[in-house]
Amino acid sequence: MKTTRSTKFYLATAAAALVLVSAAGCTATTGSDGTDKTSAPDASTQQLQTSLDGLVEAGFPAALGTVTEADGETASIASGVADLDSGRAAEPNGQVRIASNTKMFTATVVMQLVDEGEVSLDEPIDRYLPGLVAGDGIDGGQISVRQLLQHTSGLPEYVVDVIGHEGGLARYWSPRDILDMAFTHPAVFAPGERWEYSNTNYVVLGLLIERVTGEPLENQTDERIVQPLGLTQTVLPHGGDRSIAGEHPLGYHPDPETGELVDSTELDPGATWAAGGMVSTPEELNVFMQALFDGELTSSESLKQMLTTVPAEDDVWPGSAYGLGVQAYPLSCGGVAWGHGGDIFGYETRNAVSDSGEAVTIAVTTLPSSLVDPTDDEALTDSYRSVFQAMNDALCAA
Secondary structure (H helix, E strand, O other), rough: OOHHHOOOOOHHOHHOOOOOOOOOOOOEEOOOOOOOOOOHHHHHHHHHHHHHHHHHHOOEEEEEEEOOOOOOOEEEEEEEOOOOOOOOOOOOOOOOOHHHHHHHHHHHHHHHHHHHHOOOOEEEEHOOOOOEEEEOOOOOOOEHHHHHHOOOOOOOOOHHHHHHOOHHHHHOOHHHHHHHHHOOOOOOOOOOOOOOOHHHHHHHHHHHHHHHHHHHOOOOHHHHOOOOOOOOOOOOOOOOOOOOOOOOOHHHHHHHOOOHHHHHHHOOHHHHHHOEEEEEEEHHHHHHHHHOOOOOOOHHHHHHHHHOEEEEOOOOOOOOOOOOOEEEEEEEEOOEEEEEEEEEEEEEEEEOOOOOOOOOEEEOOEOHHHHHOOHHHOOOOOOOOHHHHHHHHHHOOO
Protein backbone atom coordinates (compact mmCIF):
# COMPACT_ATOMS: atom_id res chain seq x y z
CA MET A 1 0.00 0.00 0.00
CA LYS A 2 1.58 3.22 -1.14
CA THR A 3 0.81 5.41 1.84
CA THR A 4 1.90 3.07 4.59
CA ARG A 5 5.01 1.96 2.77
CA SER A 6 6.42 5.09 1.21
CA THR A 7 4.84 8.34 2.26
CA LYS A 8 4.65 8.51 6.03
CA PHE A 9 7.12 8.23 8.89
CA TYR A 10 5.61 4.93 9.99
CA LEU A 11 6.66 3.07 6.83
CA ALA A 12 8.90 0.75 8.86
CA THR A 13 6.70 0.26 11.90
CA ALA A 14 3.92 -1.97 10.55
CA ALA A 15 6.02 -5.11 10.81
CA ALA A 16 5.92 -4.85 14.61
CA ALA A 17 2.13 -4.73 14.76
CA LEU A 18 0.87 -8.25 15.34
CA VAL A 19 -2.54 -8.33 16.96
CA LEU A 20 -5.69 -6.33 17.53
CA VAL A 21 -5.60 -4.86 21.02
CA SER A 22 -8.61 -3.28 22.72
CA ALA A 23 -8.23 -0.69 25.47
CA ALA A 24 -10.19 -1.40 28.62
CA GLY A 25 -11.78 1.04 31.02
CA CYS A 26 -12.17 3.82 28.44
CA THR A 27 -13.81 7.04 29.51
CA ALA A 28 -14.60 10.27 27.74
CA THR A 29 -13.73 13.66 29.13
CA THR A 30 -15.21 16.81 27.67
CA GLY A 31 -14.44 20.41 28.40
CA SER A 32 -11.14 22.16 29.00
CA ASP A 33 -7.64 21.15 29.93
CA GLY A 34 -7.62 23.37 32.98
CA THR A 35 -7.53 26.71 31.20
CA ASP A 36 -10.45 29.05 30.71
CA LYS A 37 -11.96 28.62 27.30
CA THR A 38 -15.34 28.56 25.71
CA SER A 39 -16.88 25.61 23.92
CA ALA A 40 -16.91 25.23 20.18
CA PRO A 41 -20.37 24.85 18.57
CA ASP A 42 -22.30 21.82 19.78
CA ALA A 43 -22.37 20.04 16.41
CA SER A 44 -18.61 19.92 16.01
CA THR A 45 -18.07 19.06 19.69
CA GLN A 46 -20.57 16.22 19.53
CA GLN A 47 -19.08 14.93 16.29
CA LEU A 48 -15.59 15.07 17.78
CA GLN A 49 -16.72 13.15 20.86
CA THR A 50 -18.39 10.50 18.70
CA SER A 51 -15.29 10.13 16.55
CA LEU A 52 -12.89 9.87 19.48
CA ASP A 53 -15.08 7.30 21.24
CA GLY A 54 -15.16 5.31 18.00
CA LEU A 55 -11.38 5.32 17.75
CA VAL A 56 -11.07 4.01 21.30
CA GLU A 57 -13.65 1.32 20.57
CA ALA A 58 -11.49 0.32 17.59
CA GLY A 59 -8.54 -0.31 19.92
CA PHE A 60 -6.62 2.93 20.35
CA PRO A 61 -5.77 3.32 24.06
CA ALA A 62 -6.59 7.02 23.97
CA ALA A 63 -7.80 9.56 21.43
CA LEU A 64 -7.46 13.31 21.92
CA GLY A 65 -9.03 15.99 19.79
CA THR A 66 -9.33 19.76 19.60
CA VAL A 67 -11.64 21.83 17.41
CA THR A 68 -10.71 25.50 17.05
CA GLU A 69 -13.09 27.82 15.23
CA ALA A 70 -11.82 30.59 12.96
CA ASP A 71 -12.43 33.09 15.78
CA GLY A 72 -10.39 31.04 18.26
CA GLU A 73 -13.31 29.42 20.05
CA THR A 74 -12.02 26.04 21.18
CA ALA A 75 -13.12 22.68 22.54
CA SER A 76 -10.69 19.95 23.61
CA ILE A 77 -11.88 16.40 24.28
CA ALA A 78 -10.29 13.10 25.27
CA SER A 79 -11.52 9.52 25.23
CA GLY A 80 -9.88 6.38 26.57
CA VAL A 81 -7.05 5.90 29.02
CA ALA A 82 -3.69 7.62 29.28
CA ASP A 83 -2.11 4.62 31.02
CA LEU A 84 -3.18 1.05 30.27
CA ASP A 85 -1.72 -0.26 33.52
CA SER A 86 -3.31 2.22 35.92
CA GLY A 87 -6.44 2.98 33.88
CA ARG A 88 -5.82 6.71 34.34
CA ALA A 89 -8.24 8.60 32.13
CA ALA A 90 -6.79 10.54 29.23
CA GLU A 91 -6.92 14.30 29.74
CA PRO A 92 -7.88 16.68 26.93
CA ASN A 93 -5.05 18.54 25.22
CA GLY A 94 -2.16 16.48 26.59
CA GLN A 95 1.27 16.70 25.02
CA VAL A 96 2.04 14.18 22.29
CA ARG A 97 4.87 13.57 19.87
CA ILE A 98 3.65 15.30 16.70
CA ALA A 99 6.17 13.52 14.47
CA SER A 100 6.07 14.75 10.86
CA ASN A 101 4.04 17.82 11.76
CA THR A 102 7.51 19.08 12.64
CA LYS A 103 8.01 19.50 8.90
CA MET A 104 5.52 22.38 8.88
CA PHE A 105 7.64 24.18 11.47
CA THR A 106 10.90 23.47 9.63
CA ALA A 107 9.39 24.60 6.32
CA THR A 108 8.04 27.78 7.92
CA VAL A 109 11.50 28.73 9.19
CA VAL A 110 12.97 28.06 5.72
CA MET A 111 10.31 30.27 4.13
CA GLN A 112 11.03 33.04 6.63
CA LEU A 113 14.68 32.84 5.57
CA VAL A 114 13.47 33.11 1.96
CA ASP A 115 11.56 36.25 2.93
CA GLU A 116 14.72 37.64 4.52
CA GLY A 117 16.74 37.00 1.35
CA GLU A 118 18.97 34.46 3.07
CA VAL A 119 17.72 31.43 1.10
CA SER A 120 16.49 31.02 -2.47
CA LEU A 121 14.03 28.25 -3.22
CA ASP A 122 15.47 27.36 -6.60
CA GLU A 123 19.15 27.45 -5.69
CA PRO A 124 20.89 24.08 -5.27
CA ILE A 125 21.41 22.93 -1.72
CA ASP A 126 25.15 22.79 -2.46
CA ARG A 127 25.17 26.59 -2.37
CA TYR A 128 24.43 26.44 1.36
CA LEU A 129 25.83 23.04 2.35
CA PRO A 130 28.61 22.37 -0.17
CA GLY A 131 29.51 18.72 -0.60
CA LEU A 132 27.10 17.44 2.05
CA VAL A 133 24.44 15.93 -0.22
CA ALA A 134 26.32 13.33 -2.25
CA GLY A 135 26.15 9.66 -3.09
CA ASP A 136 25.15 7.17 -5.76
CA GLY A 137 23.09 9.30 -8.16
CA ILE A 138 22.86 12.00 -5.46
CA ASP A 139 24.23 15.43 -6.40
CA GLY A 140 23.56 18.41 -4.16
CA GLY A 141 24.39 20.68 -7.09
CA GLN A 142 21.27 19.40 -8.87
CA ILE A 143 18.80 19.38 -5.94
CA SER A 144 17.04 22.64 -5.10
CA VAL A 145 15.75 23.84 -1.74
CA ARG A 146 12.25 23.72 -3.21
CA GLN A 147 12.65 20.06 -4.14
CA LEU A 148 13.73 19.21 -0.60
CA LEU A 149 10.70 21.02 0.83
CA GLN A 150 8.33 19.30 -1.59
CA HIS A 151 9.79 15.77 -1.51
CA THR A 152 10.70 15.85 -5.19
CA SER A 153 14.46 15.58 -4.63
CA GLY A 154 14.78 11.82 -5.02
CA LEU A 155 16.78 11.50 -1.78
CA PRO A 156 16.52 8.01 -0.22
CA GLU A 157 14.71 7.37 3.06
CA TYR A 158 16.70 6.59 6.22
CA VAL A 159 13.98 5.48 8.66
CA VAL A 160 14.20 1.74 7.98
CA ASP A 161 17.94 1.86 8.72
CA VAL A 162 17.47 3.69 12.03
CA ILE A 163 14.74 1.37 13.28
CA GLY A 164 16.69 -1.70 12.19
CA HIS A 165 19.91 -0.54 13.84
CA GLU A 166 20.86 -1.69 17.33
CA GLY A 167 19.42 0.91 19.68
CA GLY A 168 16.89 2.12 17.12
CA LEU A 169 14.91 5.13 18.30
CA ALA A 170 16.25 4.76 21.85
CA ARG A 171 19.77 5.98 21.04
CA TYR A 172 20.92 9.42 19.96
CA TRP A 173 21.45 10.04 16.28
CA SER A 174 23.09 13.22 15.04
CA PRO A 175 21.88 14.75 11.77
CA ARG A 176 25.14 13.71 10.16
CA ASP A 177 24.70 10.14 11.42
CA ILE A 178 21.31 10.08 9.73
CA LEU A 179 22.59 11.45 6.41
CA ASP A 180 25.56 9.09 6.40
CA MET A 181 23.06 6.25 6.72
CA ALA A 182 20.68 7.62 4.11
CA PHE A 183 23.39 8.21 1.52
CA THR A 184 24.53 4.60 1.58
CA HIS A 185 21.45 4.13 -0.62
CA PRO A 186 21.24 5.36 -4.22
CA ALA A 187 18.96 8.15 -5.34
CA VAL A 188 15.37 6.99 -5.78
CA PHE A 189 14.83 9.13 -8.89
CA ALA A 190 16.29 12.18 -10.63
CA PRO A 191 15.56 15.53 -8.93
CA GLY A 192 12.17 16.91 -9.98
CA GLU A 193 11.10 13.72 -11.73
CA ARG A 194 8.24 12.97 -9.32
CA TRP A 195 7.06 13.09 -5.70
CA GLU A 196 7.98 10.60 -2.99
CA TYR A 197 8.01 11.28 0.73
CA SER A 198 11.43 11.09 2.36
CA ASN A 199 12.31 12.26 5.87
CA THR A 200 15.89 12.71 4.67
CA ASN A 201 14.86 15.91 2.88
CA TYR A 202 13.99 17.60 6.16
CA VAL A 203 17.15 16.54 7.96
CA VAL A 204 19.03 18.38 5.19
CA LEU A 205 16.72 21.40 5.62
CA GLY A 206 17.38 21.45 9.36
CA LEU A 207 21.10 21.68 8.63
CA LEU A 208 20.42 24.40 6.07
CA ILE A 209 18.66 26.46 8.75
CA GLU A 210 21.54 25.98 11.18
CA ARG A 211 24.19 26.90 8.57
CA VAL A 212 22.38 30.06 7.44
CA THR A 213 21.40 31.31 10.91
CA GLY A 214 24.35 30.07 12.93
CA GLU A 215 21.97 28.79 15.60
CA PRO A 216 20.57 25.41 16.61
CA LEU A 217 17.32 24.47 14.90
CA GLU A 218 15.44 24.30 18.20
CA ASN A 219 16.39 27.94 18.92
CA GLN A 220 15.11 29.03 15.54
CA THR A 221 11.74 27.26 15.82
CA ASP A 222 11.34 28.65 19.33
CA GLU A 223 12.31 32.24 18.51
CA ARG A 224 10.50 32.48 15.18
CA ILE A 225 7.31 30.48 15.86
CA VAL A 226 6.77 29.17 19.38
CA GLN A 227 7.40 32.37 21.35
CA PRO A 228 5.64 34.79 18.98
CA LEU A 229 2.51 32.60 19.04
CA GLY A 230 2.59 32.27 22.83
CA LEU A 231 2.88 28.48 22.71
CA THR A 232 3.95 27.03 26.04
CA GLN A 233 3.81 23.30 25.41
CA THR A 234 5.40 23.11 21.98
CA VAL A 235 9.08 22.25 21.80
CA LEU A 236 11.74 20.57 19.69
CA PRO A 237 13.58 18.62 22.41
CA HIS A 238 17.35 18.40 22.42
CA GLY A 239 18.86 15.14 21.25
CA GLY A 240 19.16 12.84 24.26
CA ASP A 241 16.02 14.25 25.94
CA ARG A 242 13.82 11.18 25.63
CA SER A 243 10.97 12.18 27.95
CA ILE A 244 7.85 14.31 27.53
CA ALA A 245 7.89 16.90 30.30
CA GLY A 246 4.25 17.99 30.45
CA GLU A 247 0.93 16.25 31.09
CA HIS A 248 0.65 13.51 28.47
CA PRO A 249 -0.93 10.18 27.65
CA LEU A 250 1.53 7.34 27.27
CA GLY A 251 2.30 6.22 23.74
CA TYR A 252 2.15 2.51 22.94
CA HIS A 253 3.68 0.16 20.39
CA PRO A 254 3.44 -3.63 20.05
CA ASP A 255 6.11 -5.77 21.64
CA PRO A 256 7.76 -7.56 18.68
CA GLU A 257 7.60 -10.93 20.46
CA THR A 258 4.21 -10.91 22.17
CA GLY A 259 2.30 -8.33 20.12
CA GLU A 260 1.04 -6.71 23.34
CA LEU A 261 1.02 -2.94 23.50
CA VAL A 262 3.89 -1.66 25.65
CA ASP A 263 4.86 1.83 26.75
CA SER A 264 7.01 3.42 24.03
CA THR A 265 6.66 7.04 25.13
CA GLU A 266 10.36 7.63 25.67
CA LEU A 267 12.49 7.79 22.55
CA ASP A 268 15.29 10.00 21.34
CA PRO A 269 14.18 12.99 19.23
CA GLY A 270 17.53 13.02 17.46
CA ALA A 271 16.35 10.16 15.26
CA THR A 272 13.70 12.38 13.68
CA TRP A 273 14.86 15.94 14.50
CA ALA A 274 13.84 18.47 11.82
CA ALA A 275 11.70 15.81 10.13
CA GLY A 276 9.67 14.72 13.15
CA GLY A 277 11.10 15.43 16.61
CA MET A 278 8.65 17.96 18.07
CA VAL A 279 6.22 17.67 20.98
CA SER A 280 3.02 19.73 21.19
CA THR A 281 -0.67 19.57 22.10
CA PRO A 282 -3.71 19.41 19.81
CA GLU A 283 -4.74 22.93 20.82
CA GLU A 284 -1.32 24.49 20.22
CA LEU A 285 -0.95 22.67 16.91
CA ASN A 286 -4.25 24.27 15.86
CA VAL A 287 -2.99 27.71 16.90
CA PHE A 288 0.15 27.22 14.81
CA MET A 289 -1.72 25.97 11.74
CA GLN A 290 -4.24 28.80 11.84
CA ALA A 291 -1.45 31.36 12.11
CA LEU A 292 0.49 29.75 9.26
CA PHE A 293 -2.40 29.49 6.82
CA ASP A 294 -3.72 32.93 7.79
CA GLY A 295 -0.43 34.44 6.63
CA GLU A 296 0.87 35.50 10.04
CA LEU A 297 4.21 33.68 9.82
CA THR A 298 5.44 34.33 6.28
CA SER A 299 4.92 36.81 3.48
CA SER A 300 1.92 36.30 1.21
CA GLU A 301 4.26 35.28 -1.62
CA SER A 302 5.97 32.64 0.52
CA LEU A 303 2.62 31.27 1.67
CA LYS A 304 1.53 31.10 -1.97
CA GLN A 305 4.64 29.06 -2.74
CA MET A 306 3.92 26.74 0.19
CA LEU A 307 0.40 26.12 -1.11
CA THR A 308 1.55 25.30 -4.64
CA THR A 309 1.26 21.53 -4.76
CA VAL A 310 2.19 18.42 -6.67
CA PRO A 311 0.01 15.27 -6.59
CA ALA A 312 0.67 13.12 -3.52
CA GLU A 313 -1.99 10.50 -4.10
CA ASP A 314 -2.38 7.69 -1.61
CA ASP A 315 -4.78 4.90 -0.74
CA VAL A 316 -5.72 6.30 2.67
CA TRP A 317 -7.00 9.68 1.47
CA PRO A 318 -7.29 9.92 -2.33
CA GLY A 319 -6.78 13.33 -3.89
CA SER A 320 -4.10 14.46 -1.45
CA ALA A 321 -1.42 16.87 -2.68
CA TYR A 322 1.83 18.21 -1.22
CA GLY A 323 3.14 21.76 -1.15
CA LEU A 324 6.23 23.05 0.61
CA GLY A 325 6.04 21.31 3.97
CA VAL A 326 2.24 21.25 3.97
CA GLN A 327 -0.36 18.84 2.65
CA ALA A 328 -3.77 19.38 1.03
CA TYR A 329 -6.68 17.03 1.75
CA PRO A 330 -10.04 17.14 -0.03
CA LEU A 331 -12.91 17.05 2.46
CA SER A 332 -15.95 14.83 2.00
CA CYS A 333 -18.18 17.88 2.49
CA GLY A 334 -16.36 19.86 -0.18
CA GLY A 335 -13.37 22.16 -0.13
CA VAL A 336 -9.79 21.45 0.85
CA ALA A 337 -8.12 21.28 4.25
CA TRP A 338 -4.45 22.14 4.76
CA GLY A 339 -2.16 20.62 7.35
CA HIS A 340 0.20 17.69 7.61
CA GLY A 341 -0.05 14.86 10.15
CA GLY A 342 2.56 12.68 11.77
CA ASP A 343 3.35 9.09 12.76
CA ILE A 344 5.94 7.81 15.20
CA PHE A 345 6.17 4.94 17.68
CA GLY A 346 3.40 5.57 20.20
CA TYR A 347 1.50 8.39 18.50
CA GLU A 348 -0.32 9.43 15.37
CA THR A 349 -1.74 12.89 14.69
CA ARG A 350 -3.99 14.04 11.86
CA ASN A 351 -4.65 17.72 11.62
CA ALA A 352 -5.67 20.45 9.20
CA VAL A 353 -7.37 23.81 8.71
CA SER A 354 -10.43 24.13 6.46
CA ASP A 355 -11.06 26.79 3.83
CA SER A 356 -13.23 28.68 6.34
CA GLY A 357 -10.50 28.72 8.99
CA GLU A 358 -11.56 25.98 11.41
CA ALA A 359 -8.73 23.78 12.69
CA VAL A 360 -8.91 20.21 13.95
CA THR A 361 -6.22 18.00 15.44
CA ILE A 362 -6.80 14.35 16.32
CA ALA A 363 -4.14 12.41 18.24
CA VAL A 364 -4.15 8.70 19.07
CA THR A 365 -1.70 6.87 21.29
CA THR A 366 -0.60 4.03 19.09
CA LEU A 367 -0.06 3.73 15.37
CA PRO A 368 -3.02 2.36 13.39
CA SER A 369 -0.74 -0.42 12.16
CA SER A 370 -0.60 -1.65 15.77
CA LEU A 371 -4.26 -2.68 15.70
CA VAL A 372 -4.37 -4.96 12.65
CA ASP A 373 -2.45 -7.63 10.82
CA PRO A 374 0.13 -5.49 8.96
CA THR A 375 0.14 -7.92 6.04
CA ASP A 376 -3.57 -7.25 5.42
CA ASP A 377 -3.46 -4.22 3.13
CA GLU A 378 -7.20 -3.60 3.28
CA ALA A 379 -7.33 -3.71 7.08
CA LEU A 380 -4.22 -1.53 7.30
CA THR A 381 -5.69 1.07 4.97
CA ASP A 382 -8.97 1.09 6.89
CA SER A 383 -7.17 1.53 10.22
CA TYR A 384 -5.18 4.52 9.00
CA ARG A 385 -8.23 5.96 7.27
CA SER A 386 -10.20 5.91 10.53
CA VAL A 387 -8.06 8.68 12.02
CA PHE A 388 -8.22 10.72 8.81
CA GLN A 389 -11.98 10.23 8.81
CA ALA A 390 -12.27 11.55 12.36
CA MET A 391 -10.44 14.71 11.32
CA ASN A 392 -12.57 15.05 8.18
CA ASP A 393 -15.84 14.59 10.08
CA ALA A 394 -14.94 17.15 12.73
CA LEU A 395 -13.98 19.74 10.10
CA CYS A 396 -17.15 19.07 8.16
CA ALA A 397 -19.27 19.49 11.31
CA ALA A 398 -17.55 22.69 12.39
